[in-house]
Amino acid sequence: MMAQLAIREIFRLFLAIISVVAASAPALAFCTQNGGNATFISSGTSTTVTPAYSTSAVADQIHTFTVTIANPRTNAGATCDLALSFTRSSLPATMTNGAATLEYSIESTSGATLVQTAGFAAFASPQPANRIDLTIAPGGTVVVSVRIRILAGQTSATAGNYTDSTVTVGIYELVLGAPSEALDEHVFTVNASITSGCTLPAPDTSNLNFTPAISAGLPNPGFILRSTFNGVSCSAPSRIRLTGSPMAPTPTTGTVAGFDNEINYLAIAQFGAASAALNSNFTTQVTSAGTNVVTGAVSGATITVDVNLLAGQPIIAGTYSSVLTVTIDPSL
Structure with a gap:
């Protein structure tokens, strides 16, 4: 009897809770x-x-x-x-x-x-x-x-x-x-x-000093410096472009027979399967014929740019400089 009573009391309590909820339903x-x-x-x-x-x-x-x-x-x-x-x-x-x-x-x-x-x-x-x-x-x-x-x-x-x-x-x-x-x-x-595009971080070195490559006033083509871009990414196959002019003196100097008043160089860039070589003696811009990959995106890629001076006549004394620009883009 006690067990039955307990069940009935629980049942009544449950019904009471339902009644309270139902009573508040209009709200x-x-x-x-x-x-x-x-x-x-x-x-x-x-x-x-x-x-x-x-x-x-x-x-x-x-x-x-x-x-x-x-x-x-x-x-x-x-x-x-x-x-x-x-x-x-x-x-x-x-x-x-x-x-x-x-x-x-x-x-x-x-x-x-x-x-x-x-x-x-x-x-x-x-x-x-x-x-x-x-x-x-x-x-x-x-x-x-x-x-x-x-x-x-x-x-x-x-x-x-x-x-x-x-x-x-x-x-x-x-x-x-x-x-x-x-x-x-x-x-x-x-x-x-x-969108199709690329991210090109800053290179490990942005200044290439070729002073040691000048001996007795003559440029040494065997002296090669490298600049490396790490962490390169592109969302589509891309080409690489190099843009630059011969190194010129500051301040400018006139021509002197038997001497050069500018320094030409060769820059070779490699980006995956894409490569471009700029000879400043002949052109100021060159773009790779192919793309870095055939299809798809790349992330964490590397670009290397190797630069060496070209042989020439003795160089007029002075301070020479130039800017070499590296561009990567799917639209090139």
């Missing part, structure tokens, strides 16, 4: 009664990140878009409490272009991550940390700002168009602050593009 904001569910009415299916992403950017790229949600119920007291969230089967989220990937995140304007992997679970998911809670008046609409963040430093990404169609966006009715029902869910597609 809750249900979204699914007569008049239809709250639903997306614009910008709820896709977004395209603009402008195009640059692999040389030093800051994250942030793209803001809006989602508009409507509450079709117009009767008095039909205010709707709901949450907006996104679901993806795995994280981090990535867009793809063939085998190439581009990492991104979906977040609130305050930076909270809105993508979770659990999907909808009544009174459990999405959690408050991964959603935006909203209240919509009867017959009203609300416009929500959401951000796409593409992380900087993705230098191995290839130029082209990227997409991710594995995300689901949903709005969920909130009852006592917990998601109770999925009101509207569908695929949400994220698109982006990557």
